[in-house]
Amino acid sequence: MLSLGLLLPLGSGSFADRIANTVAAVADPGPAKHVTLIRDGVSETLATHAPTPDALLAERGVLRAADDALSVAPQSPLTDGETVSYRAAVPVTIIVDGQTRQLRSAAPTVGALLASQGVAYDRHDELAPAPAAPLENDVVVNVRHVDAWTETVRNAIRVPVVKRFAYTLPAGKSQVISAGHAGIREVRYSVARTPDRRATRRTLLLARVLRAPQARIVAEGVGEYAALAHFAERGIAGTLRLASSALSMVATAYTASCGGCTGTTASGRPAGHGVVAVDPAVIPLGTHMYIPGYGHAVAGDTGGAIRGNRIDLGFNSNAAANEFGRRPITVYLIK
Structure with a gap:
């Protein structure tokens, strides 16, 4: 009875009641629960008598650390049909603008790791591995913030429309002589942003027309030449x-x-x-x-x-x- 008493959790009720409840649980654990355990991305369905997610992990030989990720509360009651996701934290190194920090993280991807650490970045910054890359054991994540770059923008130049009188067409009728095409204008800027990354300044470097637009020519009918004279x-x-x-x-x-x-x-x-x-x-x-x-x-x-x-x-x-x-x-x- 002494060894059994050492396993009892603290709680309400007399010592004798707790002994009785424990003996009953061991003697009659009840029907097995069927749960799905997703462990580090690998899923398995199993039968268990574990009362909690923590107990389920222990049953599978997993001793959960404080920085591991668990989808449910570790001491919540485990129910039949439940899905429990667990991801073990791995050691990683983050180097941000030359400053190194080492930690353990259970984030699924590099992007999720940086988000959890409050490291901001955008498409102009240099980042390796890519944000969508899975977080692996001992991975080194490099982030170099870029505060100045060159930006090139291409815009369409609208198609000009030229209308011409056509005395060979009936009045009120029109005919497209040439469809024309839009032009392309290229503008290049030098862009710099403030250290707090909240504001940017753009300086024009170059503006040029890559392709001149060609007019859309439309003939508008005015009837006989006498009408034009009118x-x-x-x-x-x-x-x-x-x-x-x-x-x-x-x-x-x-x-x-x-x-x-x-x-x-x-x-x-x-x-x-x-x-x-x-x-x-x-x-x-x-x-x-x-x-x-x-x-x-x-x-x-x-x-x-x-x-x-x-x-x-x-x-x-x-x-x-x-x-x-x-x-x-x-x-x-x-x-």
Whole structure:
């Protein structure tokens, strides 16, 4: 009876009652409980008479240390069908910005270990092993905080939309001539953050266009050419509202008999009023246009001096060409 008494826990009730209860528990332990024990990630289902999770571990030869992880209270009653997760703490070393600390941890991953130790980090910092790596025995975790880096951002440049009058389309109808595409702009920054990691400062290093956008060209129907003439009669202000594709250009004048001229244009049309010379990179050959004070015209010629927003208007006489001279004009592209 003396050896039995040494096993009795302290509690209420007489000494004789505690002896009686212990003898009864040994003589009749009751039905076995079926529980699932997950030990260091390995699961097994077993039958046990252990009254508590701690007793279950002892039954399996595990002496739980204070820094081991247990999913339930160690002295709570063990019930049938219960799942108990246990993870033994392992020795690890953490080196943060050259400062070393050694400890034991039952964290499942490197990230969980750093979180438990209050070590903050983000994607700019250097960390090894990776946060998702399982925590292994004697692992060395290195963290180097980075407070300055270079950041590159690429943004899309929206597709510009150019609308042109198309007298070959019925009024109110439209047609996409070119779908165009967005451009790409690259911006590079130097980024530095304060020692408390709460604020950052960005300094622009570089901004450039990697790909220029290409315009989406939409033809808007205005019916017969007579309708376009009607729009022009309503004045420049009305035409501007209708022609979002208006181009501001510098115009000069030429005739079929000008110096170096052959009388035949690059498109094969005879030179004269209504045929203008353009830079094909700005206005493609064959494009119809309306020029206030000049009238309807076709891009039908090129010239060595006609580059960019320059245009050369054809005239039937030298007198008319000289009278026009050189002046700024607005060109309304039709199609």
